[in-house]
Amino acid sequence: MDKLVWVELDRNAPDHNLKEILKGAKKGARFCAVVKSNAYGHGAREITSLLPSADWFAVNSLDEGLELRSFGIKKPVLLLGYVPLSRLDEAINNELRLTVYNYETLERIDSLSKKGLLKKPALIHLKIETGTGRQGILLDEIPDFVNAILNTENTIFEGVSTHYANIEDTINSEYARHQLQIFKKALALIRDNGGNPEVIHTACTAAAILFPQTHFSMLRVGIGIYGLWPSRETYLSALLSGSYLPDLKPVLTWKTKVVQIKTLPEGSYVGYGCTYKTTRKTKIAVLPVGYADGYDRALGNTAHVLVKGRRAPVIGRVCMNLTMIDVTDVPDLKLEDEVVLLGKSGNEQITAEQMANWAGTINYEIVTRISPFLERRIV
């Protein structure tokens, strides 16, 4: 069906990226593809269907996990976020792995089991707080917590994880190494207290690329499978340290169509707030995309789009559903011609990193905020 704004996904790119990252991994390491938040805005249904080599999937919420099950995904699914106590039975009965760091969660699992409400064992992944100041238990809580897990009915202590705080945005790996040391102490403590989890996972994309010692038994990778580097610093660190450099291919192109073309005289205002005034006779095109679609308002008077392989500047403010561009220098433009907001056109490319710089954010946010209501077209 004809759409005015849509996202195209390169059919081969996600699995290619996964395999590229795995090439640098320890032999036998499993690959958990992080597809939370609608697969970082790419489309969870489509991306999971394009990742045949993924061993596991990870999402944030219970509802996202149930959604993957509704797509017919039978592979292990790990919930990275918190599951409300009142819905633990739904997670467990759908074999969704739980990230656990509260006694209350264990107590509720025990009571559900005693009431005969669990049809499957609870598969628990203990999260260790190693310095991100987010989810997880501290080292000195480990003995009692492991004991509590082992005494929770109908429970399998399957995994242990942590997450690095300062691995993407720096070329200094000191803090990540410090967190890794704490995690290793945690593993020893878990084993000393009778735990024997087999799925050990800490490596996000930056860790997976830069530090093989973080791989353990499974990588837990997000941004890299979408063909994006976590940051310039990660790329630079990989270059400087001589790490293996995966050949990452961006998966997503974001497109729209021209819905009006007109020529305004010199001295005309464009958009809300009259923040742009033409300095010459200016041919403008109106695009049916705006901040409601995830096209950031900060892109007004700043970004470019690609029209027939040429850059055209965004002029005036980005509206909720409309954006105006200057196409004075684009020849032969017609109504409903395609415009690339993000991706390639001819020899030009607008990357998520460039758009993030324009909008004052990171590539993760640029792609994740593309509206889930837009069609994802596999090409």
Ligand SMILES: Cc1ncc(COP(=O)(O)O)c(C=O)c1O
């Ligand atoms: C707990 C956890 N693990 C893994 C990831 C994946 O990180 P990346 O996208 O940098 O690979 C994230 C991303 O936010 C996360 O929150």
